[in-house]
Amino acid sequence: MKRNIILVAPLEDHQTGEYLFYALTEAKHNVAPFDMRRHYRLLGKTRTNKKLIKDVIRLQPDLVLILKGLEIDVETIKELKKHSKVATWIFDVTLGGKPIELDEDYIKYMKENNYFFSFCKGNVKKLRDLGINAIYLREGYHPKYSEVIPVNSYEKKKFGEDVTKKWKHTSEWYHIYPSTKLNAYDVKLLLRIIGIRMLHFIT
Numbered sequence: 001m002k003r004n005i006i007l008v009a010p011l012e013d014h015q016t017g018e019y020l021f022y023a024l025t026e027a028k029h030n031v032a033p034f035d036m037r038r039h040y041r042l043l044g045k046t047r048t049n050k051k052l053i054k055d056v057i058r059l060q061p062d063l064v065l066i067l068k069g070l071e072i073d074v075e076t077i078k079e080l081k082k083h084s085k086v087a088t089w090i091f092d093v094t095l096g097g098k099p100i101e102l103d104e105d106y107i108k109y110m111k112e113n114n115y116f117f118s119f120c121k122g123n124v125k126k127l128r129d130l131g132i133n134a135i136y137l138r139e140g141y142h143p144k145y146s147e148v149i150p151v152n153s154y155e156k157k158k159f160g161e162d163v164t165k166k167w168k169h170t171s172e173w174y175h176i177y178p179s180t181k182l183n184a185y186d187v188k189l190l191l192r193i194i195g196i197r198m199l200h201f202i203t
Contacts, residue, residue, distance in 0.1 A: 010037035087115035
């Protein structure tokens with residue numbers, strides 16, 4: 001089902017926000033990008049939050065999808081929920097060196113979201129225990145932004161796909177997927193286009 005989505009993410013760095021935009025539009029959703037970092041730099045925090053609220057009221061999206069959300073006030077999330085479902089997706093387990101489940105201000109922010117997606121499976125139970133509607137959602141693969149690593153037939157049969165995450169430092173993978181044995185070459189983790197998995201939770 002086609003959805004109307006406002007994507008609140010940094011876009012000027014051509015990283016996660018950009019590939020999420022392309023993944024969602026290629027999945028046939030209507031996506032209005034809101035470059036939070038750029039607005040924050042040009043307008044400041046208060047005016048940026050007000051602009052986001054105005055855009056949501058004007059566009060009436062099915063979903064406001066926010067990456068991390070550090071620039072967004074809790075009161076803004078409360079206002080957005082009057083007009084749309086609101087979800088945040090985070091690719092970190094700490095903020096300023098502190099685990100997110102110990103950051104009191106961020107806990108208040110997380111609780112206000114209709115859905116809070118975490119790429120770290122181990123964090124989900126901790127967040128749910130705090131009353132947050134946390135859902136495990138690992139990062140997706142997009143061919144423009146992720147490298148394709150050639151594999152032999154044995155590896156393809158074993159791991160199932162000829163794709164892997166762009167940033168594949170062994171220590172990172174051990175941290176994120178502790179049950180998966182990895183080495184510097186033959187890592188193969190099945191990653192799905194995020195537009196399909198995420199919208200499953202909000203339908």
